[in-house]
Amino acid sequence: MELLFQYIVAGVTYGTIYAIVAIGFNIIYNTTGIINFAQGEFVMLGGMTAFTLKEYMPLPLAIVSAVIITMIIGALIEMLFIRWLHKPSVLRMIIITIGLSILIRETALHIWGEGVTALPYFTGTSLSSVNLGGVFVSPQVFWAVGISSVVVVLLGVFFNFTLLGKQMRACSANREAARLCGISTQNMVTLSFMLSAAIGALGGCIVSPITYIQYDSGSQLAIKGFTVAILGGLGNSTAAVAAAMILGILESFSIWALPAAYKDVVSIAIMLIILFLKPSGLFGNAASARLKEY
Amino acid sequence: MSAKFLQLIGLAVCIVAIQICTQMTDSSYYLTQLTMTAYYSLLVIGLCMLIGYAGQISLGHAGFFAIGGYMSAFLTTHDFTAIKGEPFVAFLSKIGVLVVRKDVYGGELLAFHSWPACILSVCTVLIVAYVIGGPVLKLKGHYLAMATLGFGIIIYRIVVGTSGLGAADGISGVPGFTLFPGVVISGKGSGRILNYYIAWGVVIAGMTFLLNLISSRVGRALSAIHGAEDAAEAMGIPTANYKLKVFVLSAGFAAVAGILLTHFNGSIGPSEASVMKSVRYVAIVAIGGMTSLWGAVFMSLILNYFSLRGSFGTYDDAVFGVILVLIMLFAPDGLIRRQILIDLKYFFRRFAKKEAAL
Known part of the structure; x- marks a missing residue:
């Protein structure tokens, strides 16, 4: 019974980071x-930058700076590579x-090398529980779950109750109409890149003590985040959180039945099955899904 | 004589010319990388068919390459002596599918002959491609990209995590591929020139097949699908069927490339299945101009060769990344095409006009 709970706790911990990556996907x-x-x-950059910065400043400040730096990188990427493309095809964007x-x-490989980095635990050490x-x-689990919950709530408030958030939502609902209302759609896109870079970086800092971060951690997380985003239905952030918990827990239980090396195989197989059977996601609406192309 | 035929002869002449050059400058060691390049090119032209002509992206082709290579490597190196007594195994060795050969330590080994191993591997890949292709190709855009990427990662993870396949070390000691007695695909120095011609011969055969396919009914149907899938469907083209067939075909090309390269190198490792490899292949197709088999062959020859020679050093992956981004930003239709001249003229004329307006 206790083992069962341990698995669930491990699952929730991983679920949190997947949720954060998925929310980043969804915003953009x-x-x-x-x-x-x-x-x-972005997640990798956040974790790595914070690790470097913490040599020079206290941990909370290092994390905040890392988030801001990644945010700026996100904005730069959008402005340099995406902003000026005129109606690019999906293939091109991919x-x-x-x-x-x-x-x-x-670039990260050449800056930080191949080594793994980990931030210290926010409270206590790796042994405290x-x-x-x-x-x-581990207390870090509470930090991870706590901060992620705060982020999800804040995002909800931002998108529903602030003018900027409403403008971004208008952009996603109908770009032309949003522009006619005087919303700068281009700025909204930049903002969405900044927001998702910041959230990704924050996620990187939170999980860094538990899972360690190295230069190639990003692609692993991206595919998991996408799996979760698909499971919840692309674009739906609340559902993504629920889906992340499901995937995290399923994954941690898969270690029970299969060698740990196959952990990723399980989650990606789940993604493929969902894509094949119900591309609108677990919580997607079948009727509205029929109108969309997958 | 058609232009297509002349181009193929042109390629053949190039291949011979390169060989003669290396012979004369006494640098035939370059041929080893050129042979490997040829096998990668074989995969690239198959992928070009899928991306450029059928309009379906695949980020998992290294997976097919690896299945082919690994399976052939496993079958030709795994020792079946322990289950020699089984009637099925006895039957296989009786008809010559299983042969006794000496391993590197001089011990005897009962393993698959390279031909049946090759055929079995190709068939496996075709079946895998057919089974996953059905549902995968129903997806579009991001979903298709992610699904194929997911497939590639699954293969990579399985390869790395399975000790029977050598885990992180891969399989080594793979024997040469005896095409027929006396002609062996292997990395031995003595057969270097022969292997170089075999490899490029296979590429030319593949190109001939694909070029003919493109100018046939199938090719026209594919370009209709690429242009407007709904319109093609309305015209009575069974789009799903065609897409699946091209997918299976390109997987087959990848499998053959994987098998031959594995026998040539004498080993295969998990890096062949990595996502980065798949991305590289897509990059080469993109740089070659998406809908240009010749562009794909040409870019594959250049980029794979320099990459294999180690010219990019530690920036190997970065080079591909930079090229990918730059091409997609500034020349999404590729570099090698006739249109580029017209574009340049257009660009300069507009530039001149702007200056005049000032």
């Missing part, structure tokens, strides 16, 4: 219709973002 997808294949690289992810990864009725949980 919603404003542009693009899947940013470089999303995982290849460009894949190319960008390779570039970011290789909180006893929850017989189940030992």
